[in-house]
Amino acid sequence: MFDFDTRPERRHTTSAKWKLIEDELGAGHDDVVAMSVADMEFVPAPQIVDAIVDAARRDVFGYDYATDAYYEAVVGWMCRRHGLEIDPSCIRLSDGVMPAINTALRAFTHPGDTIVIQRPVYYPFTDAARGNGLTISNNALIYDEASRRYTIDFDDLDARLADPRCTAMLLCNPHNPVGRVWTADELRRIGDLCRAHDVLLLVDEIHADFGRDGHPVTMFGALGEPYASQAIEFTAPTKTFNLAGLLCSNAFIRDARLRERYDVAAANIGGMTVSHFGLVACIAAYNDAEAWFDELLGVLERNRGVLADFARTHPDVALVEPEGTYLAWIDLRLLGLETDALRDFMHERARVYFDEGVMFGDEGAGFERVNLACPTPMLEEVLARLETALATLGR
Ligand SMILES: Cc1ncc(COP(=O)(O)O)c(C=O)c1O
Missing domain, CATH: 3.90.1150.10 (Aspartate Aminotransferase, domain 1)
Structure with a gap:
């Protein structure tokens, strides 16, 4: 207890x-x-506090890198909780999901491009799009008053993705704020449309650990190929374990060419140094909490x-x-x-x-x-x- x-x-x-x-x-x-x-x-969680206190007493707080133990903790959690296989070489660390998404927008879009989001949605998506000079194409969710449930307007999505200026879609899975856990079928349909229109899919999965009985979360990468490689997934232990102040997140980029471009953008921003206590907390959270x-x-x-x-x-x-x-x-x-x-x-x-x-x-x-x-x-x-x-x- x-x-x-x-x-x-x-x-x-x-x-x-x-x-x-x-x-x-x-x-x-x-x-x-x-x-x-x-x-x-x-x-x-006491396990995380203990790990941080131990680290505070023991460590030196210079520049850090993520150790094998770190990657093993991330890989282990994703496998146990989500059946998601992820090769450590595909993991990119940053100090937050939004910084990582902003990095991806710099890497894969150009000012003047269009990006699809699905409102009502986590408002920093709008800020990130605007901040990177993108035009927002809103595939507004459909709200059914009777069932009080939101669904995706797939015809509208198809049309928006078909716009030649559209280069990216930012998907929230599960969706904040409407609480939908997208089903595997819905995710496949989104993935198929993005692939058909050559649109990069950026999937924010920071809430992925919070599925409910009857609504298991499918992480996009768990759909297997070709889906896993067409998308970038953004994850973090920070919602799950309440660690936002410790700055730690993990993006999964399976396609080597996408990784290369992401790495260049990250290097140009220069802000991808990892937080010492973020690393310590993430390992303790995923392994022990x-x-x-x-x-x-x-x-x-x-x-x-x-x-x-x-x-x-x-x-x-x-x-x-x-x-x-x-x-x-x-x-x-x-x-x-x-x-x-x-x-x-x-x-x-x-x-x-x-x-x-x-x-x-x-x-x-x-x-x-x-x-x-x-x-x-x-x-x-x-x-x-x-x-x-x-x-x-x-x-
Ligand atoms: C969908 C979503 N993405 C990203 C974030 C923020 O993540 P970070 O603090 O890692 O940038 C939040 C926080 O509420 C969120 O709800």
Whole structure:
């Protein structure tokens, strides 16, 4: 049994998630609870803490390289958890998935090219595309109101990929924020279309460890050839084990020519030095903290149930049942509040800070993204606040 009950006090620490409230809402909002940025309100796995403390006492903090032990830990995790075979020579380290994606955009696209993304989607995809001078081609996900499920508009995707200016697609698997775990069939269809139109597929799989029963995550590379070699997969231990501050991620690039071009872009950026504690933490996480992670999955399942119960008894809160990730996407459009009014309602009345849906694209207007990676009583407190605030609207 690990500790998923202690609620670390992160307000007024170095936590960016909690600082956001201070910066954005200003004075008088010290009681607002952060349920936004995707890191976790749990104390870290003890195996990882021990490894870091040992390393801090023992090591010298010069420039590092990734040892065989590091690659073995990554390869072992991917094989055990995902049935993914990965040759260590295909792994490229960086200090984050977004830095690695930005490196890939520099390597494989030119300003003025078009890139396909699927909104509503993790907003740094938009920033990365824009920052690299790319035009966004939005293959908006289809939301079925009745089933509250998102699907891909494949005809639209085909047409977008066929555009000769389109050189890349950035896929979120599983999808943040809508929580879809793409099935193997869906992934094959995406892969087939990208191959047919000679579009490079960049697959962000940072949430891949968070599938739920009935929704096993297929990592793109696990589809085998020709899929595995046509794509670059971006992974990290940082969501899985809450290590974002330690800066560590692993991209899988099986095609040698793609690797060469990626390496040139990475060298030109010059920022691919690995973090000493990132390496230490990744090895400890993948080798020694699997039991912690399995227990975490149970806590997340409990929290999903708490939120689902709340949604059942509050008809204005429609839950898009997540198939994966530790995030949930709730549809509040029945409240009839415009974006500013909904923001005001959350921050000033409910005293809760979710990520507002519109951040992920216009398709997300009226939705909120809830971070479920917190001790259950914290989630219950947030929902009680929401209930009280809803009552003030006569709901
Ligand atoms: C889909 C997705 N990709 C990337 C990231 C960020 O990864 P990193 O901190 O490794 O850049 C996040 C963090 O929330 C995410 O949800």
